[in-house]
Amino acid sequence: MLVVQKYGGTSVGTLERIEEVAKRVIETKKAGNDVVVVVSAMSGVTNKLIEYAEYFTKEAPCSKDMDMLLSAGERVTSALLAIALNEKGYPAISMSGRAAGIVTDDSHTKARIINIDSTNMRNELDSGKIVVVAGFQGVSEDGFVTTLGRGGSDLSAVAVAGALSADVCEIYTDVDGVYTTDPRIEPKAKKLDRISYDEMLELASMGAKVLQNRSVELAKKLNVNLVTRSSFNNNEGTLITGEANMENNMEQALISGIALDKNQARVTLRGVVDRPGVAASIFKKLAEKNINVDMIIQNTSHEDGTTSLGFTVPQNEMEAARSVVEGTAKSVEIDSDVVKVSVVGVGMKSHSGVASLAFSTLANEGINIQMISTSEIKISMIVAAKYGELAVRALHKAYELDI
Amino acid sequence: MLVVQKYGGTSVGTLERIEEVAKRVIETKKAGNDVVVVVSAMSGVTNKLIEYAEYFTKEAPCSKDMDMLLSAGERVTSALLAIALNEKGYPAISMSGRAAGIVTDDSHTKARIINIDSTNMRNELDSGKIVVVAGFQGVSEDGFVTTLGRGGSDLSAVAVAGALSADVCEIYTDVDGVYTTDPRIEPKAKKLDRISYDEMLELASMGAKVLQNRSVELAKKLNVNLVTRSSFNNNEGTLITGEANMENNMEQALISGIALDKNQARVTLRGVVDRPGVAASIFKKLAEKNINVDMIIQNTSHEDGTTSLGFTVPQNEMEAARSVVEGTAKSVEIDSDVVKVSVVGVGMKSHSGVASLAFSTLANEGINIQMISTSEIKISMIVAAKYGELAVRALHKAYELDI
Structure with a gap:
């Protein structure tokens, strides 16, 4: 080797x-x-x-x-x-x-x-x-x-x-590898034996920042098997590899981990004129200012011909975002008292019902979901900041990551 | 410039x-x-x-x-x-x-x-x-x-x-330039305005080691005008340059400086068989051991068909030299209680009588000269170590370097 x-x-x-x-x-x-x-x-x-x-x-x-x-x-x-x-x-x-x-x-x-x-x-x-x-x-x-x-x-x-x-x-x-979630939030968090590049990229915001996304992206591109492990003990680390290698793993769990991102602010524009190209022009301006927009939600049109538009940005780009969007809507509301909770797993590609378990879990805890966005391997939800850790623990249990 | x-x-x-x-x-x-x-x-x-x-x-x-x-x-x-x-x-x-x-x-x-x-x-x-x-x-x-x-x-x-x-x-x-001799020995030593590459090479062993010979040799080869000066004041330094630049200098003194080298040991072989090739074979062996032989003196043959051979080596190579030469002569005598005093100057190329002034100066001080070697721009003399500083001061005065 x-x-x-x-x-x-x-x-x-x-x-x-x-x-x-x-x-x-x-x-x-x-x-x-x-x-x-x-x-x-x-x-x-x-x-x-x-x-x-x-x-x-x-x-x-x-x-x-x-x-x-x-x-x-x-x-x-x-x-x-x-x-x-x-x-x-x-x-x-x-x-x-x-x-x-x-x-x-x-x-x-x-x-x-x-x-x-x-x-x-x-x-x-x-x-x-x-x-x-x-x-x-x-x-x-x-x-x-x-x-x-x-x-x-x-x-x-x-x-x-x-x-x-x-x-x-x-x-x-100085950490053992990648965990199902931040052990400081959920002590029952388990070290993962393996995880795909894409899952790792989605989990990057989870607790200890084990690896920069740039390195994971390059590993994916070059097809390099990455292992993160601790230099202070002999524990096996976590293998970060391609999905092909994951599928061979019969024991592969549906879900790999739960991530909590506290560096989010939700921007809500109410009373945006619902004309083709309006949303596009807003996001173009944000991009020009190098503001990283993450989740985007657009509601269906209201009867008055306006719509509302929501998106999230990193908290330190919140004020820059405000100056860009002001004047484009009847009202602009910015809430930094939110967090993003994500359920990540390549397993959800081939399973239905993964998302509904997340929604019902949070509902059972009385946590209101403010925004939802999904990808092939991830469900992200914006909730009030005070519920962040509770949501993580509830989801960690619901997807049986603590077993 | x-x-x-x-x-x-x-x-x-x-x-x-x-x-x-x-x-x-x-x-x-x-x-x-x-x-x-x-x-x-x-x-x-x-x-x-x-x-x-x-x-x-x-x-x-x-x-x-x-x-x-x-x-x-x-x-x-x-x-x-x-x-x-x-x-x-x-x-x-x-x-x-x-x-x-x-x-x-x-x-x-x-x-x-x-x-x-x-x-x-x-x-x-x-x-x-x-x-x-x-x-x-x-x-x-x-x-x-x-x-x-x-x-x-x-x-x-x-x-x-x-x-x-x-x-x-x-x-x-941290020094102002090149001096006529080590100011710690002769406080009347004067900073030289200019000096030729070859003189600088000969003076290298003089007091403060301003420059490695290797740098001076490269400067000579590349025809680079070197100036050594202090970074702690604005005094003009010493220009080290080619002889062509020196000859233009009408004021050029006969002699540039007096050097004292304390790192010398004199090796004397007595009763060496005076056959062609004997001396050559001794120096070949010394060279093979990377021993730097400096001055060499061979006396005329004695009536018994033997001769005596003297040379100097750096003190830290003295014992290595001993082991090489032992057995090649009736007796081997090594004296590390000697120094080399050198009078250096390109001016002596075109002047006669330069050497005799050195010999008479030391004689007047009652200093016995044990070995002499000369080159076009240098006269070197081995004397007992205790006379080293006295010899330097006497020569510095005799060649009017203190004026």
């Missing part, structure tokens, strides 16, 4: 922890695998470098210079881990993004990977070495170091795994 | 000092020059990184990994200086060795520069920017970061100045 492992800043936060990571890498190597490791900066290093930059300027510094500055942290960790592995008798070599062949566009601080030339990695793997890649970074075509933005080291790992057709890409964090 | 400036670790040792460096760079830019700055790691950073590596291993770690580790320091400084310059309204861009086009061989930790592709630097200079290059590093042809060894940032600066045909390469340190 070819295994790509990624260790985040907490996992490599001290020299002692880097030593622990080395031991885990060696166990994987000793089990007969080829291993590529992708590492983040030691936790605290990136913030220290940002502080240094802020000494000189409060403004955002030139993005090329910031990439030069911030990419140093991951390079140090990769060198140290390679040194630790070599010392323990396991030949290893550290690689910058450049040496690993990670070529990006020149959108500094948020670069996108264009291509990976895996020649250097292949050569070193073929000679029996463990390859340690500095995460979060690549190189532009004119030779400047670039960084990949938030969650960039995860993205490096997924991209490297894709380029090498690795059997698995393990993302080590 | 195109000016390359190099700032060492002390000059960029704190964020406050980086700010001071930014001001000096801006003054140079404001004076109408194009400016390329080469920076070292902030003092202390490199040692900290080495400490990290030593946590994992007491042995020398893999040199590729060490290059990855140690090159991070210069990258951080270059990013911070570029950020500081931009903030002050002077557009600047930081470049890694790779971005600056510095291609080296793959002798990691002591790489040699093969070629500099100055395209990126030229483009940014043409657009009016100040270019800030991370010193000490390049990239091998297969894309791994390399470092240039001790004095590597000076070497980066000289190489960049050569590639860009810069008018001058200013090396900023």
Whole structure:
């Protein structure tokens, strides 16, 4: 097997922890695998470098210079881990993004990977070495170091795994994997053995943010088997994979999890003239302001020729949304005292009645559903914020996720 | 003018000092020059990184990994200086060795520069920017970061100045320039306005080590005008240049300086069979052991068909030399209680009697000369260590360097 492992800043936060990571890498190597490791900066290093930059300027510094500055942290960790592995008798070599062949566009601080030339990695793997890649970074075509933005080291790992057709890409964090819901809300939440890319994308807002959607999307695109697990224990993690792999699983539950998203605001426009193109023009304006509209509900027309229109936006884009929609309706009401509860599962594709169980469950608890939107693998409901946790627990039980 | 400036670790040792460096760079830019700055790691950073590596291993770690580790320091400084310059309204861009086009061989930790592709630097200079290059590093042809060894940032600066045909390469340190002798020995020592590459190479062992010979040799090869000066004041430094530029100087003194090298040991072989090839075979063996033989004296043959042979080696190679030569002579005597005093000056090429003044000066002080060797621009003498400083002061006065 070819295994790509990624260790985040907490996992490599001290020299002692880097030593622990080395031991885990060696166990994987000793089990007969080829291993590529992708590492983040030691936790605290990136913030220290940002502080240094802020000494000189409060403004955002030139993005090329910031990439030069911030990419140093991951390079140090990769060198140290390679040194630790070599010392323990396991030949290893550290690689910058450049040496690993990670070529990006020149959108500094948020670069996108264009291509990976895996020649250097292949050569070193073929000679029996463990390859340690500095995460979060690549190189532009004119030779400047670039960084990949938030969650960039995860993205490096997924991209490297894709380029090498690795059997698995393990993302080590400080949590055990993906849970049926946030254990802080429902202590009976269970760790999932496997989940599909699409479900993972839908569950992203659920409790601990295990993975950035950008990494899951890339894994889906490159067909990389992702495993999230903890670097602090030996528990099996959660496999995030394609639906094809899910269907083989006879035990696959109908529903994978219940997500709670507290960062929602509901915007209601009443008395919108019900003419073709009116709704379209409103959403076009919102898009132009880069406001992320999530759920959209349009009621049937009233007798007076007007309709009402509802949608949700992230809370920090609420006021921007207000200034866009004001004047387009008789009244604009914005309520940030709401949450979005979602029931997610590929199983619902082939089962009817999944949605009605959600509705009746909330009704039994006396929770009013303000908005509903459904997709092939998800039912999302907007409810009053105070009912959020209760709704999650009720749905978790109703779909038998606690068994 | 195109000016390359190099700032060492002390000059960029704190964020406050980086700010001071930014001001000096801006003054140079404001004076109408194009400016390329080469920076070292902030003092202390490199040692900290080495400490990290030593946590994992007491042995020398893999040199590729060490290059990855140690090159991070210069990258951080270059990013911070570029950020500081931009903030002050002077557009600047930081470049890694790779971005600056510095291609080296793959002798990691002591790489040699093969070629500099100055395209990126030229483009940014043409657009009016100040270019800030991370010193000490390049990239091998297969894309791994390399470092240039001790004095590597000076070497980066000289190489960049050569590639860009810069008018001058200013090396900023914590001393004002090159002196006629070590001011700690002779307080009347004077700062030289200019000195030739060859003289500088001969004087290298003199007091404060202003520049590694490797950088001076490269400057000579690339015909780069070097200036060493202090970053802590505005004193004019010392121009190190070709002899052609020296000859134009009517005021050029006969002698440039007096050097004292305390790291010498004298090896004397008595009763060496005086056969052709004997001396050659001894020096061949010493060379095979990488022992740096400096001065060599062979006496005329004695009546018994033997001769005596003397040479000097660095003190730390004394015992290695002993084990090589033992058995090749009737007796081997090693004396580390000696120093080498040298009188250096291109002026002596065209003047006779320069050497005799040195000999008579030491004789007048009652100092016995144990060995003598001369070159076109240097007279070196081995004397007992206790006379070292006295010899320097007497010669400094005799050649009127204190006037």
